[in-house]
Amino acid sequence: MKEFPINSSVSILYKRLSTSSGLAEWFADDVIVKNKIFTF
Numbered sequence: 001m002k003e004f005p006i007n008s009s010v011s012i013l014y015k016r017l018s019t020s021s022g023l024a025e026w027f028a029d030d031v032i033v034k035n036k037i038f039t040f
Contacts, residue, residue: 020033
């Protein structure tokens, strides 16, 4: 496992990790959220 420091405010980081559009920016071409299930 690797750890990477992220220099960001908590509110910006939360938006990136808790929304489909934010996750799509970082991890995948498209992210779909249905019934609290995230599909990458």
